[in-house]
Amino acid sequence: MPVIDINADTENLTLTVTAEFAAPIERVWHAYSDPRQLERFWGPPSWPATFLTWDHTVGGRADYAMTGPHGERHRAYWEFLEIEEPHRFSVLDGFSDDEGKPNGDLPAMRMDFTFEPTTDGTRMVTSSRFDSLEALEQVIAMGVIEGTRMAMSQIDAVLRDLREYAEGKGTTVEFIDDTHISITRLVNGPRDLVWRAYTEPDLIKQWMLGPDGWEMTECEVGLKAGDRYRNSWAPVGDNEGEPFGFEGEMLVVEAPRRAVQSERMQGTDGPDILSDVNFYEEDGATLITVIMEFPDKDTRDGILATGMTDGMEASYQRLESTVLAGESVA
Structure with missing residues (x-):
């Protein structure tokens, strides 16, 4: 299991995920910057993601949808705020409607992804920052912690030759x-x-x-x-x-x-x-x-x-x- 820690900090309004991968930093970066690879683990089993658009540039946007086993469909988006290959990138992550417009009824968050080499591979830290305690509690209630663990459990198959x-x-x-x-x-x-x-x-x-x-x-x-x-x-x-x-x-x-x-x-x-x-x-x-x-x-x-x-x-x-x-x- 790549995830070694998930910490919800209600004082600083952050949710931090720490994971370690037995793969070099360049390989992990490629998995997060190629939508065809990213959609294999950006979503828990039975809720796979499909990236509909992908503009991996500062100011660019990626739209994706996750489809549940009964045909339920949730749309979301990333707006790329910073990109420093292969060490870090930041996005505004939010929910959207069927046309891709931001859904103001659900919380948006800034997500900072950082990657650093280790002796055995790569360590990734993802920090999500929320505007309010209510927004943080809302995504936790939606199952983001367990969903993240289940989604990340799929990444080993992505990082290694099939x-x-x-x-x-x-x-x-x-x-x-x-x-x-x-x-x-x-x-x-x-x-x-x-x-x-x-x-x-x-x-x-x-x-x-x-x-x-x-x-x-x-x-x-x-x-x-x-x-x-x-x-x-x-x-x-x-x-x-x-x-x-x-x-x-x-x-x-x-x-x-x-x-x-x-x-x-x-x-x-x-x-x-x-x-x-x-x-x-x-x-x-x-x-x-x-x-x-x-x-x-x-x-x-x-x-x-x-x-x-x-x-x-x-x-x-x-x-x-x-x-x-x-x-x-x-």
């Missing part, structure tokens, strides 16, 4: 909290093709099968928010097991970057599970990150105990050996 970070590790599960997990898998193939493999029924049926001995008997996809989907599986031949399936609704679709869906076992009243799938490509490989949200810890543990992770790994291996290897792409 293949070095994830190749050969298979399907990896990380516990975020009692009701959220993160599942990652690096696959060797471009993002556009991986997206097709997730959204075209003829391709889905060739790889999304779990362990050997199963087939997909039904595949109805949803391609936009509000669409319903339905998938079913059954054992092949004499293999043991009962047919089963999932169904649900697409909540967010941002091709080819992100798809969020609710899902529940067919023929039941739930519980509903949220599956937030994100795709990032680098050097011809695509990192698939699945954030799953469960209604409670018992549901989380029960689903993991079914062998879900092993089934996903078998499917991803099949994805690489068929669709991404070019054996079954029309």
Whole structure:
């Protein structure tokens, strides 16, 4: 976890975040000055940021939006006040409306980012200054402290070469909290093709099968928010097991970057599970990150105990050996 301290100073009206990275100062600066890299961690899991404009000059402005797992969308902006590469920059950070105009009902703050080299890498200190105690308390109540910790936990994957970070590790599960997990898998193939493999029924049926001995008997996809989907599986031949399936609704679709869906076992009243799938490509490989949200810890543990992770790994291996290897792409 890069964050080593978050301090809210109600006397001086500041919120200070201290983090340390195992990367040189130039690499950390690049992550904060490239919007495509910055949006991979400027927002907690399930609330990723998308930078809509980017003018990285003094007096310039960057507009961004964070989209939640149910399609909620919050707009914000940076106005660049000072830039001294690679040691510091300052911005006015505020919320905005759908047209990008500042939202006066929510607090704005000055944020000062400083970077300094250390023996093992780089230390960053971010100090946010507020106009009033009410404004500081408002952003704390909005969850900025925990959100910052969760957002910064994603930066290690950004600072390291993607293949070095994830190749050969298979399907990896990380516990975020009692009701959220993160599942990652690096696959060797471009993002556009991986997206097709997730959204075209003829391709889905060739790889999304779990362990050997199963087939997909039904595949109805949803391609936009509000669409319903339905998938079913059954054992092949004499293999043991009962047919089963999932169904649900697409909540967010941002091709080819992100798809969020609710899902529940067919023929039941739930519980509903949220599956937030994100795709990032680098050097011809695509990192698939699945954030799953469960209604409670018992549901989380029960689903993991079914062998879900092993089934996903078998499917991803099949994805690489068929669709991404070019054996079954029309």
